[in-house]
Amino acid sequence: MNNAALADPIPDTPVLRFASHNFEPLPSGALFWRARQTLLVADLHFEKMASFARRGQMLPPYDTAMTLTRLEADLRRTGATTLLSLGDTFHRVDASSLLTNSDRMRLDAIVDAVDCIWLSGNHDPLPHAIGGTCLPELELDGLLFAHEPAKGRNGLISGHLHPAARVAINGRSTRRPCFVHDNRLMILPAYGSSTGAINILSPAFFGLFHLPALEVTMLGRDRLYPVPVKRLVGG
Template identity: 40%
Template sequence: MDQSVNGHSFTLAGVSLVALGTGALWWPEQGVLCVADLHLGKSERIARHGSGPLPAYDTRDTLTRLAADLTLHQARTVICLGHSFDDLAAARALPETERAWIAKLQAGRRWVWVEGRHDVGPADLGGTSLAELPVAPLSFRPIARPGASGEVSGHYHPSARVESGARMMTRPAFLLDRDRVILPAYGIYTAGQQSHDATLRALMRPEALALLTGPEVRAIPMPR
């Protein structure tokens, strides 16, 4: 791996992958960049339901980060793993400037929207919508299935708490074992589910790692 790239290299089902500090997953051999849980339009959905204001630039900031990852790695394929939009109304309400930005990011690439619980596939935003995407020997799906192997998924927005000096710090994290990797949420303003949550403990093997995102990816035993 290029030493200038902030990431943690690992192998899943014999495939060499890189967990990036941004929260994206990079498959160098295939030129695939995978992101989970973009939740585009979150601030619009929050405002619509009157749950309190959020800054209205969450979609812009998420797309800025995604554009930087695509440029850095020259990805040929992009896989968006479920919950790409905060809900269907948020997808419909996406401003034209942001629709045009997504179209620009899609140009010259294969783009796959893997459908999540809240989004059935934005048919008017280009790309291909699928329930899941097998790319042997891996399977890309929105949510992990017990007993699966070679699985890449999202949905849970995993995070992990670690000591940083004299205080505890929580960071979004990949969860990794020999069967699967669960990606952190890529979108701005997405809350995390602690790795010690019972659902995540049940999905991940005892030897699982948490790969903490940020300026330097840090691998630790998955906090339980």
């Protein structure tokens, strides 16, 4: 086969089959939609640590740079031509003005290189002053992309909840961010370097998923781990 680099799935990457589409999850927490050459990310929360500094907690001002480094690498690795961010790109409405010069230049370079679609989130409900397209939500190929998950709309891909799973087996347990879907609703893990995560067994997720169809894929350091739901625990 020619053009192998584009046609082959990323090695060691499970394919997530969701609502009749194929997606390739990455260990970084991004989701690659090969058919549309689109990289999906959720909850970047740029400038989150700087937002804490305003209140006197001088957290390290490097989280945005770290998130950008991973984003640049994922765009390079997948060759995506579109970046679709599912909301909460910035931690605060006015946070784009807080960007350091160097971070701003890197973000501008991404906007120049690929088509960027920024969906609005609860942290950044208003359009930002950076390039690309700001939208409340997006419908494409029978799928709906929006920040907040909801029940009852088939083919919804969202973020917002920062899902994590804890798997316990053979006396050990590990907690990591995860992709989770039931073939109707998919929630992406939070991508930002400064984002925490909530266990998918906690009340925030109650009622969202059809449990018998639940599929959970946890993020490892260099690979992904699809895990059985019966091995999940709280905490």
